[in-house]
Amino acid sequence: MVKQVPDIERVRFDVETGRLDRSSAEGITNPFDLNALEVGVQIKERLGGRITAISMGPPKAESTLRDCLARGADRAVLLTDRRFAGADTLATSYTLACAIQELGDFDLVICGEKTLDGDTAQVGPEVAEFLGIPHVAYVEEVRAFDRERIIVGSDVGRFHYVYELRYPCLITVTKDVNVPRLPTLRDKIRARRAQIEVWDAERLSDVAELNRFGLKGSPTTVVKVFTPISSRRRGVILEGDAGEIADRLFDILKEVGALRIEGE
Amino acid sequence: MEYKGVMVFAEQEESVIHPVTFELLGKGRELADRLGVELTSVLLGDGVGDKATILIHHGADKVYLFEDQSLKEFDPLRYKENIVPLLRDVKPEAFLIGATRVGRTLAPRIAAALRTGLTADCTDLDLDEEGNLIQIRPAFSGNIMARIRTRTRPQIATVRYKVMKPAEPNPERRGEVIKRDVKVIEDSGLRILKKEPGKGVDLTEAEVIVSCGRGVKSREDLVIFKELAALLGGVFGSSRPLVDCGWVEREHQVGFSGNIVKPKVYIACGISGSPQHLFGMRDSDIIIAINKDPSAPIFSVADYGFVGDIYEIVPILIKKIKEQRRTAKNLKFLQHGT
Ligand SMILES: Cc1cc2nc3c(=O)[nH]c(=O)nc-3n(C[C@H](O)[C@H](O)[C@H](O)COP(=O)(O)OP(=O)(O)OC[C@H]3O[C@@H](n4cnc5c(N)ncnc54)[C@H](O)[C@@H]3O)c2cc1C
Ligand SMILES: Nc1ncnc2c1ncn2[C@@H]1O[C@H](COP(=O)(O)O)[C@@H](O)[C@H]1O
Numbered sequence: 001m002v003k004q005v006p007d008i009e010r011v012r013f014d015v016e017t018g019r020l021d022r023s024s025a026e027g028i029t030n031p032f033d034l035n036a037l038e039v040g041v042q043i044k045e046r047l048g049g050r051i052t053a054i055s056m057g058p059p060k061a062e063s064t065l066r067d068c069l070a071r072g073a074d075r076a077v078l079l080t081d082r083r084f085a086g087a088d089t090l091a092t093s094y095t096l097a098c099a100i101q102e103l104g105d106f107d108l109v110i111c112g113e114k115t116l117d118g119d120t121a122q123v124g125p126e127v128a129e130f131l132g133i134p135h136v137a138y139v140e141e142v143r144a145f146d147r148e149r150i151i152v153g154s155d156v157g158r159f160h161y162v163y164e165l166r167y168p169c170l171i172t173v174t175k176d177v178n179v180p181r182l183p184t185l186r187d188k189i190r191a192r193r194a195q196i197e198v199w200d201a202e203r204l205s206d207v208a209e210l211n212r213f214g215l216k217g218s219p220t221t222v223v224k225v226f227t228p229i230s231s232r233r234r235g236v237i238l239e240g241d242a243g244e245i246a247d248r249l250f251d252i253l254k255e256v257g258a259l260r261i262e263g264e
Numbered sequence: 265m266e267y268k269g270v271m272v273f274a275e276q277e278e279s280v281i282h283p284v285t286f287e288l289l290g291k292g293r294e295l296a297d298r299l300g301v302e303l304t305s306v307l308l309g310d311g312v313g314d315k316a317t318i319l320i321h322h323g324a325d326k327v328y329l330f331e332d333q334s335l336k337e338f339d340p341l342r343y344k345e346n347i348v349p350l351l352r353d354v355k356p357e358a359f360l361i362g363a364t365r366v367g368r369t370l371a372p373r374i375a376a377a378l379r380t381g382l383t384a385d386c387t388d389l390d391l392d393e394e395g396n397l398i399q400i401r402p403a404f405s406g407n408i409m410a411r412i413r414t415r416t417r418p419q420i421a422t423v424r425y426k427v428m429k430p431a432e433p434n435p436e437r438r439g440e441v442i443k444r445d446v447k448v449i450e451d452s453g454l455r456i457l458k459k460e461p462g463k464g465v466d467l468t469e470a471e472v473i474v475s476c477g478r479g480v481k482s483r484e485d486l487v488i489f490k491e492l493a494a495l496l497g498g499v500f501g502s503s504r505p506l507v508d509c510g511w512v513e514r515e516h517q518v519g520f521s522g523n524i525v526k527p528k529v530y531i532a533c534g535i536s537g538s539p540q541h542l543f544g545m546r547d548s549d550i551i552i553a554i555n556k557d558p559s560a561p562i563f564s565v566a567d568y569g570f571v572g573d574i575y576e577i578v579p580i581l582i583k584k585i586k587e588q589r590r591t592a593k594n595l596k597f598l599q600h601g602t
Contacts, residue, residue, distance in 0.1 A: 219381030
């Protein structure tokens with residue numbers, strides 16, 4: 001599962017309205033989703049099989065799917081329809097889960113840990129629930145895999161756990177899981193000509209209840225946005241000799257509770 | 265039956281309650297009192313029954329207890345299979361879960377199973393005039409805060425650790441512990457093969473971070489900044505170049521391709537403040553920067569910016585902290601004798 005997100009380094013942001021000007025920057029592929037794809041490609045290299053890249057988003061998310069095809073995906077499906085728009089994580093997950101079901105049998109669903117724009121890390125586990133399959137989130141290493149199962153490592157709480165998951169299952173991966181490879185020029189050219197399947201809401205009507213898509217299917221709404229006070233920094237710039245600065249730092253650290261002298 | 269009451273998920277690992285639970289109980293108590301409803305909590309595990317009273321001391325009126333060997337270790341499916349029927353039965357209007365890895369793994373499954381809304385990583389919770397839960401969370405890498413409402417019930421939220429005040433325990437408080445029958449799932453498709461101690465560094469949980477950048481001249485000098493971090497009970501962090509050249513382990517990297525951190529205090533030593541670095545730390549409560557160059561971009565996000573040489577300032581600061589601590593200790597010794 002891959003999502004196109006705005007390039008946070010370049011996107012213009014209106015602090016007044018709290019809106020992103022999504023047209024101000026090109027979309028990029030959510031970086032964690034490239035790690036997810038790389039996991040798939042490495043499994044395919046050893047065991048064979050087929051990788052389908054699936055994304056829900058506006059028509060221009062097609063470029064992200066092309067990128068996935070260049071990096072080793074065999075098939076690409078773009079879910080795009082006005083009726084999908086305005087979806088929160090519940091409706092997004094439901095839509096993606098329906099599409100996965102529609103695609104037919106699968107062994108493993110791989111997601112990124114989170115998206116740069118949504119930043120919820122909810123979509124992966126919600127899809128797993130809708131599909132009724134087990135999942136592990138925040139996978140940091142893939143230790144082994146065969147045709148029945150995958151063995152993954154993930155830090156939870158104070159421990160590092162090694163889990164065995166039987167297919168079909170879902171994992172969400174962190175950036176530590178691998179280093180995504182770059183596509184070769186040849187692959188890029190091939191991907192440019194490749195076919196991207198575009199699915200609308202109707203295409204899912206056999207498996208889905210259409211009123212659970214998009215805005216209608218989304219129980220959460222943003223009622224208001226505001227600028228956080230914490231972003232307005234005091235911005236005190238202090239110069240002086242090293243001794244004075246160290247004294248001042250000492251006082252500040254005590255004042256903000258980062259430094260305790262007593263009770264040591 | 266109407267949805268009524270506030271419920272808190274009590275996270276435990278090896279029978280130790282995660283401290284975010286006490287913060288949720290503190291907030292949950294406040295919300296429940298404002299709504300005039302009950303605060304309940306749900307605890308799952310094996311041999312954790314004695315912990316239920318601690319939850320009551322921290323404000324819960326009732327604790328629903330699920331005890332079974334199959335719940336000894338966290339398994340999102342097994343936990344969900346027990347919590348979902350409880351929520352259907354008790355029908356709380358709000359269900360609060362810590363935004364820890366456990367919470368963020370579990371909450372989405374519960375929300376999807378109940379087809380209800382879920383808001384991730386809240387930093388505050390409030391009520392509107394109609395008593396709806398208002399969930400406040402940073403959006404778009406902390407540039408803005410959003411107030412979010414859920415029209416379905418229960419309203420579920422995960423809440424960030426260390427943003428709310430923990431409830432004060434009161435050992436006099438009484439409440440009810442209700443044992444529930446456990447739905448035992450023999451095979452959930454997930455098996456724990458191994459459990460090892462974690463890496464031990466968790467920048468995202470740190471309250472204080474002392475970070476270094478290319479202002480540091482050699483690998484050996486890192487000990488200075490690590491010492492400061494230790495003196496402040498904090499964790500050592502780094503910009504990416506020091507990781508790339510192999511001086512610092514990856515777990516310590518702050519930034520876009522490293523950790524996103526939100527400590528109470530972030531101290532940047534010899535870091536210029538590239539957009540990629542700022543991305544990872546600009547949500548910190550207080551940012552202190554030391555840099556030789558007064559035009560360094562790091563100063564634009566700093567609460568306190570010091571123009572100076574880290575090699576001069578930091579050692580003096582360390583010396584002063586040590587001296588003052590020694591004095592305080594001696595004083596205490598004189599006051600209390602042996
Ligand atoms: C895709 C991508 C991802 C990236 N991800 C990250 C990331 O996650 N994290 C990250 O940090 N970077 C990241 N970077 C790198 C980033 O662009 C910068 O190169 C990096 O943050 C600069 O590190 P720095 O501030 O330590 O070094 P510099 O920019 O070289 O700054 C060193 C600073 O130290 C000051 N200084 C020197 N000597 C002293 C002294 N004695 N006393 C006081 N001050 C002194 C200088 O004035 C200077 O401002 C990424 C880059 C890319 C392209
Ligand atoms: N619109 C989408 N299309 C495809 N995959 C998505 C979409 N939104 C989220 N995902 C997947 O779910 C993960 C977590 O997203 P989020 O819950 O938004 O943080 C991402 O890394 C993707 O793998």
